[in-house]
Amino acid sequence: MPRPASPKSTAIRRLQAIKLKLVAAADRAEVSRGSGHSGTGAWLAAQTHSSGSAAAAQVALAAALHGAVPGGAGPSEGLSLTSAALSAGHLSPEHAAVIASTSRQLPASLDVAERLRVEAALVEQARRVDPARLRRTARRALTFAGRADAEVAAHEDVVLRTEESRAFERARLTLHEPRRDDERAFHGAGLRRSDPAQDHPAVGVSASVARESTGRGALG
Numbered sequence: 066m067p068r069p070a071s072p073k074s075t076a077i078r079r080l081q082a083i084k085l086k087l088v089a090a091a092d093r094a095e096v097s098r099g100s101g102h103s104g105t106g107a108w109l110a111a112q113t114h115s116s117g118s119a120a121a122a123q124v125a126l127a128a129a130l131h132g133a134v135p136g137g138a139g140p141s142e143g144l145s146l147t148s149a150a151l152s153a154g155h156l157s158p159e160h161a162a163v164i165a166s167t168s169r170q171l172p173a174s175l176d177v178a179e180r181l182r183v184e185a186a187l188v189e190q191a192r193r194v195d196p197a198r199l200r201r202t203a204r205r206a207l208t209f210a211g212r213a214d215a216e217v218a219a220h221e222d223v224v225l226r227t228e229e230s231r232a233f234e235r236a237r238l239t240l241h242e243p244r245r246d247d248e249r250a251f252h253g254a255g256l257r258r259s260d261p262a263q264d265h266p267a268v269g270v271s272a273s274v275a276r277e278s279t280g281r282g283a284l285g
Contacts, residue, residue, distance in 0.1 A: 070154065070155075074154070075154030076154070078151060078154040078155075078156070078157055078158075079152060079153070079154045081151070081157070081158050082148070082151040082152040082154075082158075083152075084123075085123065085126060085127040085130055085131070085151070085158065086127070086131060088105070088109060088123055088124055088127035089127040089128060089130065089131035089132075091105060091108070091109070092105040092124055092127060092128055096108055104124075105124045106120045106121035106123075106124045107120070109123060109124060122162070123158075125165075126158060126161060126162050126165055129143065129144055129165035129168070129169070130143050130144050130147060130148040130151070130161060130165065131143045131148060144161075144164060144165060144168060144184060146181065146184050146185055146188050147161050147164045147165070147184060147187075147188055148161075150188045150191070150192070155188075155191075155192050156188065156191040156192060157196065159196040160191040160196050160199055161191075162196075163187075163191075163196055163199045163200050163203055164184060164187045164188065164191065164199075164203070166203070167183070167187060167203040167206060167207060168180065168183070168184060170207055171183060171207070171210055172210055172211060175210065183206060183210065186206070187199065187202070187203060187206065190202055
């Protein structure tokens with residue numbers, strides 16, 4: 066287990082968190098429009114004398130953490146747990162970038178609560194391991210979440226097929242005896258096929274981060 070961050074490192078992380086908040090605000094305000102730059106990344110590179118790729122990475126991380134929405138439309142849902150931990154100096158921007166990347170790759174079927182559980186587990190893990198170790202843990206989290214999502218999809222498919230079969234079984238064709246010699250009436254009863262996709266409530270998906278490589282961390 067790594068040693069706790071020094072007061073100096075904690076202070077630096079807090080300053081980096083403030084910078085990312087400012088970058089997110091600049092991105093929302095679209096400051097690059099009035100400065101002749103092609104985007105917030107180019108504007109930031111010029112202001113900080115950094116490379117375009119490094120500046121673009123900072124803009125992407127700021128947007129992920131704070132839900133920056135260009136055009137001043139206000140913030141959207143961001144990685145609030147990660148942002149709070151970074152502001153407190155508990156993790157570095159490199160840790161935050163790993164968590165943000167993992168969040169983008171989670172299955173779309175996960176709801177907000179499930180995504181928060183994954184984020185919380187990774188934030189807790191980030192306080193104990195370096196970014197490289199966290200990245201390995203995050204890959205296992207994505208594998209676990211993808212497998213769980215596939216299992217739920219398979220279960221829903223089985224349920225829908227079962228309900229579809231039952232709907233066909235309920236369908237029946239009734240033949241009535243002719244009322245006149247020249248007339249035979251066929252009446253279909255119950256041929257309206259039910260729509261299982263509408264009638265069946267969605268099965269909830271729950272993905273959690275399982276175990277850190279030391280066997281001591283938990284993804285859950």
